[in-house]
Amino acid sequence: MTASPETATVLRAEHLVKEFRAGSRASARRVHAVAGVDLELRTGEVLGIVGESGCGKSTLARMLVGLERPTGGRLSYHGRDVTRGRAADRRALRKGVQMIFQDPYTSLDPRMTVLEIVAEPLAATRTGTFTARRERVVELLEMVGLSAEMLDRYPHQFSGGQRQRLGIARALALDPDVLVCDEPVSALDVSVQAQVVNLLRNLQSRLGVALVFIAHDLAVVHHIADRVAVMYLGRVVETGTVEDVYRAPAHPYTQALLSASPTTDRANRGVLGRRRILAGEPPSPIDPPSGCTFRTRCWLAHERCATEVPLLRRPDSPDTHALAACHVAEEALSGAAAHAPGA
Missing domain, CATH: 3.40.50.300 (P-loop containing nucleotide triphosphate hydrolases)
Incomplete structure (x- = not known):
């Protein structure tokens, strides 16, 4: 329901x-x-x-x-x-x-x-x-x-x-x-x-x-x-309907989680070579990074990510109605499309 x-x-x-x-x-x-x-x-x-x-x-x-x-x-x-x-x-x-x-x-x-x-x-x-x-x-x-x-x-x-x-x-x-x-x-x-x-x-x-x-x-x-919230280091970094978040994840961390999820679909046999692999361990919650707490593991991190905490917002893209706490959500969405199965 x-x-x-x-x-x-x-x-x-x-x-x-x-x-x-x-x-x-x-x-x-x-x-x-x-x-x-x-x-x-x-x-x-x-x-x-x-x-x-x-x-x-x-x-x-x-x-x-x-x-x-x-x-x-x-x-x-x-x-x-x-x-x-x-x-x-x-x-x-x-x-x-x-x-x-x-x-x-x-x-x-x-x-x-x-x-x-x-x-x-x-x-x-x-x-x-x-x-x-x-x-x-x-x-x-x-x-x-x-x-x-x-x-x-x-x-x-x-x-x-x-x-x-x-x-x-x-x-x-x-x-x-x-x-x-x-x-x-x-x-x-x-x-x-x-x-x-x-x-x-x-x-x-x-x-x-x-x-x-x-x-x-x-x-x-x-x-x-019906809906999903993705958490990282004590914060919600993306939230929306299951269809939006799973089909077009706008936060790099969500993309990495979905990329690591096992699949039995033979149509996705080539997806292993396009998976997003996170480097290192999550930072300590005692001393979290400044700005975006995911920036130390993010492949899209910019200078702004180190100084400004990103707020949940709707990316400027027709691909999703989810909210993502990411300064570069639009760039992440376009990157996700390039790494999608069959791309």
Whole structure:
């Protein structure tokens, strides 16, 4: 289900910042995990977030569900500021925005039964009687493809894919309108990844819940998402519809990510020789480069890139409607066309 432009905004991040202290002393340096992210999630849509390890995706996810307090910026849920707002607004966020964690082996308490695990959000919010909670758990298990006969089992009695289904059932217990999925399939066998992704897509369509889907696998994001945001070193460097970003990436970093994505299309057999290979490692978030943080690895870097932080803008090109934080996005687009398969 694709959200229309008129659909209401359910979650909005405005210049969201999260810093951590590197060390215990008062003079400890700051780690810029998230450095001013602007995002908007509309009711019922799927927003994919991609980027290298350490770019701030998981920290952003934890802020979106209220597990981390932002250092700066604003997070709004249905128009209400939950970073500085009333306690009632923060409770609404915790109930309406739920998280599916990356590792199903560590996100479930091994001492609790399936009934206790899935019913835990209901018990914590004192929702319903014990009988009503049990009935709700049975309904949720059936919703994610598990049997009511599993109620009294423990997590160690399940496979990785089944455990992740339990995590999904628990996240749906309070009937949220947003699910934040922090790489929900990366710890699973390849054989079950597609099953879990399809389950999430079906639940999203059936329940109308919006998804923030974080992943390394660009093919998975292309399959499930309506829009995508590309992160690099704590910032969103490109965002737009999946069709725009994947067809005509306007930021050099996005081009490198897509170029590194494996392909089985025989028509692209010559693409290996035209791939963009990034040199070096991402800079330290403790001491990021001035200006554009990607400039130290960018083949198009100009003098302006070292002195001026690029803002998200729409490139002056008919090829895309996406927004890219790049001073030379137009040059990057023309270069992408030259490196496209068949060029």
